Amino acid sequence: MKILLVDDVQMERMQLAIRLKQLGHIVEMADSGHEALRLYPEFKPDLVLLDITMPEMDGFEVSSQIRELYPEWIPIIFLSSHDAPEIIASAIDAGGDDYLIKPVDKLVLRAKLQAMQRIAFMRNQLNKKTADLARLNQELEKLAHEDGLTKVRNRRDVDKKLQEMVSVHGRHKVALTVILLDVDFFKLYNDNYGHIQGDQCLIKIASALNNLFVRNGEVVGRYGGEEFVVLVGHSDIYQAELHAERIKTAISSLFISHEHSQVSECVTVSQGVVSIQPTGNESIDELYHMADKALYQAKRQGRNRYVMYDPSMECDSLNE
Structure with a gap:
């Protein structure tokens, strides 16, 4: 002793x-x-x-x-x-x-x-x-908040964080940005390169997003499947566009070969972008709905691009 x-x-x-x-x-x-x-x-x-x-x-x-x-x-x-x-x-x-x-x-x-x-x-x-x-x-706590494959936040943790951000930004009357992004023609990628290579593709994209958004008030998570979500606090519509452009450039710069894509020789993403000054009463489902509407338009317009949400999109969907 x-x-x-x-x-x-x-x-x-x-x-x-x-x-x-x-x-x-x-x-x-x-x-x-x-x-x-x-x-x-x-x-x-x-x-x-x-x-x-x-x-x-x-x-x-x-x-x-x-x-x-x-x-x-x-x-x-x-x-x-x-x-x-x-x-x-x-x-x-x-x-x-x-x-x-x-x-x-x-x-x-x-x-x-x-x-x-x-x-x-x-x-x-x-x-x-x-x-x-x-x-x-500590490991269990990490697993509870982390996506097992990509190691970014899981959907449950992102949902919780978004609800907190809506409340805080509504109280302080500042804008926040929600970006929903989808890997273009990922099914074709999986079918032709295999699921293991598909997993590696998602891991690289998640890592690139994590490297882009590292500041306080910036959150990266896996929304589900080949979809990711990015939350950016204190971000108005002009900053939202800059963030979306950064994402587009960063993913293209990975140069992940995708010979079966119909828009590029490399893996690309489509993005639906929402910039909103919340009241604090919005539900996260409302924000995801808006981001999903914009993402749908990005795919409809040819993919490998981002589209900002506009309320007129709701009318378009009704007309369709």
């Missing part, structure tokens, strides 16, 4: 340190309470052996401060030449876990250390399991 030995009497401190080292322990010594408190966070002991009677700051005060400053429980054994019951009781009240009478008997010391070593082992095992559990929880 790593043992912090605190005693203001040099001879007693040195003698006990020699015994502890002979038993195979690592020992750090302090000659005062102040020194002990300074060493404690650096040394991170498994056990503290603490003399009660010291000038300036006695062992009871040192123990109390350790318990107050460091919530992780570490055993503290008090050392004292006094064996009065009330002193032992005071030691336990001050945060101590055991009590040794000086001069310390060799057999008693060995037995106490064996018991404390078992406790230290169990504590280390518990800490390890706690850390493993925390890491697993």
Whole structure:
């Protein structure tokens, strides 16, 4: 174990340190309470052996401060030449876990250390399991919000984020942008290049989008299948067009070969773009509906382009 030995009497401190080292322990010594408190966070002991009677700051005060400053429980054994019951009781009240009478008997010391070593082992095992559990929880939390294939946000997480953005932007009366994009002729890509290559295509597109939208208030997610969604906060209609143009350029620049596309030799995307200053009461389904209408027009007009949503599109669909 790593043992912090605190005693203001040099001879007693040195003698006990020699015994502890002979038993195979690592020992750090302090000659005062102040020194002990300074060493404690650096040394991170498994056990503290603490003399009660010291000038300036006695062992009871040192123990109390350790318990107050460091919530992780570490055993503290008090050392004292006094064996009065009330002193032992005071030691336990001050945060101590055991009590040794000086001069310390060799057999008693060995037995106490064996018991404390078992406790230290169990504590280390518990800490390890706690850390493993925390890491697993982090991974589960990530999986709950992440699309398994592309590693961008999943649909549920994007929906939640969009609802939050509608509320915040409505309250502050600022515009936001929703872009729904679809990979052009992706079925033909899958049919001719295979599903594994199709998955790689989606991963590359997701990565490109993630690299484009990295600032706070920018969200990239997989809407479903070969469709992705991009949310951009504080973005009016002019900025929305710039974002859509950036996406078009970035996807074309990937140069993913698509010999069976009817619009390009490489993979392209069609985009439906909505820029709106929400009231805060809009549903996410309304915004997706508008983006989908614009996306439909982009495909209808020849694909490999973006179309801004216009309310007249609703009339067009009724006429059709």
